[in-house]
Amino acid sequence: MGSLLSYFFALFLIGGGYYLGSIKVINQGNQAIVERFGKYKKTLQPGLRQVWLVTERIAVEETTREQVLDxxxxQAIxxxxxxxxxxxxxxxxxxxxxxxxxxxxDVKEAIGNLVITTLRSEIGTMDLDQTYSxxxxxxxxxxxxxxxxxxxxxxxxxxxxVQGIKPPQTVLDSLEKERAAESMKKAAIYEAEGEREAAIAQAEGTVKSLEMISKALLEKPNSQDVLKYLIATRYVEANEKLGESSNSKIVFMDPKALTEAMTDLMETPELPIKRDGGNGSN
Known part of the structure; x- marks a missing residue:
């Protein structure tokens, strides 16, 4: 009797071990394929699942979550x-x-090869500039x-x-020189345009100033004194600017000769003064 109980107890242990060994845990986010004698049997979902030992096996367990393939x-042309x-x-x-x-x-390798082939084909339909934009x-x-x-x-x-599109270094150097040349060209155009506008503004200001001075001289009876004052003022300003220059030089002049030069500069013919009075002239 005792030997019979031992026999059944041994069978119980073996059966229990076999049953527990057939229980598999499929993690959340995964699926598994079960084959029986090398042939597809079923697909296991997440949770506790039974796979009979000896006759069945899990051929593959794979995630169904999103994956990244870098x-x-x-090289592409x-x-x-x-x-x-x-x-x-x-x-x-x-x-x-x-x-x-x-x-x-191999699905991952197949996707990688397909990406490379498709990417090369797509790049081949575009010029280099188009690939950037x-x-x-x-x-x-x-x-x-x-x-x-x-x-x-x-x-x-x-x-x-697409992570990166990188041409050879020689092409990059050429593009950099081209961009630098284009920038210098635009800068030169802007500078020339600014100088032209400044010159026009200066010329217009000079013309307007001359018109105002001419009008004032014609209307003032002491126009000769006004003209001498303007010439003397300009002379003094010019000497001040010359002295402020970084490369200015000291020039020694005879005071007498300087005085005579200023006198000759300011002694200009009298300007005709427009006077109203009849049809004749005095």
Missing amino acids: TEPQ TKDNISVEVDAVVYWKINNLYKAYYDVE SRSEINKNLSIHLKEAVDSWGVEVTRVE
């Missing part, structure tokens, strides 16, 4: 025959684990092409972002 930088180095980041997730596991050998358009076109291609793999591409 491709290695690759633009429409204007310039070699550039490009790379992209793909955000994707598994919608159908059965297709992702059985319909393609059309980054969002490239991302959009890549997403459309990839979504169509990976649908049969049970995979969804949520978005694609």
Whole structure:
């Protein structure tokens, strides 16, 4: 009797161990595929699941959450025959684990190769300048092409972002020189335009000043004294500016000769004074 109880107890332990060993835990956000004798049996959802030992096995357990695939930088040729180095980041997730596991050998590698091929093809339709200004358009076109291609793999591409488009250093140096030359050209144009406007303003001011002085001299009876005063003022201002100059030099002049020069400068013919009075002249 005791041996029989021991036998049943041993069977109980073996059966219990077998049952407990068949219980599997599938984590939240994951799915698993179960095969029986090498053939697909079922897909396990998150939670406690039973997989019979010996006859069944979990072939793969994979996340259904969004994943990130960062491709290695690759060489591509633009429409204007310039070699550039490009790379992209793909955000994707598994919608159908059965297709992702059985319909393609390595879904992640397949997506990476498809991204590289599609990216090269897209870059080949654009000039180098377009690749810089059309980054969002490239991302959009890549997403459309990839979504169509990976649908049969049970995979969804949520978005694609081109990280960088880098031409050779010689091209970068050439572009930098071109931008510098363009900036210098614009600066020269602005400077010339400013000088032209300043010259016009100065000329207009000079003309207006001469008109005012001429009008004042014609209307004043002491016009000769006014003219001498203006000439003397200009002479003094010119000497002050000469003295302030950083490269000015000391010049010794004979005071007598200087006085005579000023006297000759200020002794100008009398200006005719316009007077009203009859048709004749005195």
